[in-house]
Amino acid sequence: MEQAGSLGARGSTGSAAPDIRTASVRVPAQARPADVERERGVASDESRSVSGARGEHTHSEPPIPHPRVETARPVVQRASVRGQILDALRTALVAGELAPGQVYSAPVLGERFGVSATPVREAMQQLALEGAVEVVPNRGFRVVRRGTRELAELAEIRALLEVPVVLRLARTVPAARWAELRPLAEAAARAASAGCRATYAECDRAFHHAILALAGNDQLVQIADDLHRRAQWPLVGGPVPRGRADLMADAAEHIALLDALTAQDLPLVQSLVREHFADRT
Structure with a gap:
């Protein structure tokens, strides 16, 4: 239920600089009324000053296309x-x-x-706390290199946390509650069918989040969600990113699991949920 895939700043990697498609941008350019222009002017001056002080060099970075403004989407506040x-x-x-x-x-x-650079820097600092990037003094932020061993470790930890919870919920949650989760599983199936790894990743996390939320343990949900997100980051020297067929098979496991949970077929639930995490290692 992971590793899916956009900046648009919202692909695959290699030695060459990444090609960030604008079609998946989630943050359109801001409107520029006079007051915002004045504030942006100050922010730009501050950014140049801070960048100079921090030595954030920009001339050697790969070009990133400007985001496409879609009129159907609201202007960023x-x-x-x-x-x-x-x-x-x-x-x-x-x-x-x-x-x-x-x-x-x-x-x-x-x-x-x-x-301005400020909200981007703040967002990158959050990603640094999550372990996705690391601060490079006087330059910016480097995307962390990850290997297959880390992925296997994450899958093992997730299984230790989630499998017992799902098995317990299978004994106590009524069928009607499981039926409420079906739209989430169907949304994941549509994303998988479209072959969109980024959208599938979001749907996959939403599905797991909804299941664990039934346990009523907010800390568990938060920790599991963080582990799930980490497991979706790309690997270096790892297997080829999962394609459409893999995503569809993964989404089908969601549907099968919901069917087993609704029917309260505990042996089948146990088999499906363990197999699901085994596929992640």
């Missing part, structure tokens, strides 16, 4: 820009559009998003 950029960067990680080992500076990404 300043209050939510950091969160939207964080979502876009997380999606880009899943898609492999932020290449492992590549260094990115906040001023360059901010320019492409149409915002």
Whole structure:
């Protein structure tokens, strides 16, 4: 139920700089009324000053296309820009559009998003706390390199946390509650059919989140969600990213699990949930 994949700053990686498609951008350029222009002017000056002080070099970074503005989407509000950029960067990680080992500076990404470097830097700091990137003094942020061993370790930990909970819920949750989760499983199936790894990753996390939330343990849900997100980041020297067929098979396991949970078929639930995590190692 993972490893799916966009920056649009919202692909696969290689030695060459990543090609970040604009079609998946989640953060359109901001409107520029006079007051915002004045504030952006100050922010730009501050960004240049801070970048100079921090030595965030931008001339050697790969070009990142400006995001396409879609009129159907609302203009980003300043209050939510950091969160939207964080979502876009997380999606880009899943898609492999932020290449492992590549260094990115906040001023360059901010320019492409149409915002100052500040919210981008704040979003990158959050990703650093999550272990997705690491701070490179005087340069910016480097996407962490990960291997298959780390992926296997994450899958093992997730299984230790989630399998017992799902088996317990299978004995106590009524069929009607499981039926409420079916739209989430169907959304994941549609994303898998479209072959969109980024969208599938979001749907996959939402499905697991909803199941674990039935246990009523917020800390468990938070920890499991963090582990799940980490398991979706691209690998270096690992297997080829999962394709459409793999995603569809993964989504089909969601449907089968829901059917078994609804029928309270405990042996089948145990078999399906263990197999599901075994596929992640």
